[in-house]
Amino acid sequence: MPENQGKGRGKGILKTFFAVTGTVLLMAVVYLAAIMLQTPADGAAGSFVVEDEPETVTRMQPAQFSDAQSLAAQFGAPLPVVPSLLLRGQAGNTTHDGQNVRVASLQYEGLVVTAVRPASAAPLLLRSELSVSLVSDLTVLNHPAVLAARGGAKCVYFTGESAAYSVYTPQADEDAFLEVLKHMTWTK
Numbered sequence: 001m002p003e004n005q006g007k008g009r010g011k012g013i014l015k016t017f018f019a020v021t022g023t024v025l026l027m028a029v030v031y032l033a034a035i036m037l038q039t040p041a042d043g044a045a046g047s048f049v050v051e052d053e054p055e056t057v058t059r060m061q062p063a064q065f066s067d068a069q070s071l072a073a074q075f076g077a078p079l080p081v082v083p084s085l086l087l088r089g090q091a092g093n094t095t096h097d098g099q100n101v102r103v104a105s106l107q108y109e110g111l112v113v114t115a116v117r118p119a120s121a122a123p124l125l126l127r128s129e130l131s132v133s134l135v136s137d138l139t140v141l142n143h144p145a146v147l148a149a150r151g152g153a154k155c156v157y158f159t160g161e162s163a164a165y166s167v168y169t170p171q172a173d174e175d176a177f178l179e180v181l182k183h184m185t186w187t188k
Helices: 002-036 040-045 068-075 119-125 174-182
Strands: 063-065 079-081 088-096 099-108 111-117 131-133 146-150 153-159 164-169 185-187
Touching (some): 068 099, 099 119, 153 174
Antiparallel strands (some): 079 185, 088 099, 146 153, 153 164
């Protein structure tokens, strides 16, 4: 009798093993089928990426400024400034693709910094008369930038967290222009 009990116990263990293995395989097949049959909309719903709502910019009265802090406060985002140069600035409104856009312009002697908010309005900054050249190591205020030039006219374009910027000079040596960019800082 003890011999038959060992055979019965062995059969019970095998049955349990095959039942567990079968269940695991069935769960794996169901999981793979669910993944393969998932639509892109289903995947987006379970995504961990949180997309920001497009920023809405309210209209404001156009205004002139002589200090960068007041201009940045009116603009609603940090602005790149050249601390050692005298500033004249203005802020106002425009539209792009049906949305309100805030525009700020900082005018220095021989240099113009323009900013738009939201950053999606960056195409408003493009100067069609300039040719864009990709310089892989060019950064402005720790943001990757693109240089556009024709003759003595130079412009760099870059984007911050909530706004897009251009720094333009109608007549400058490239080395002198890049040196001015190194001295720029953020103001709020």
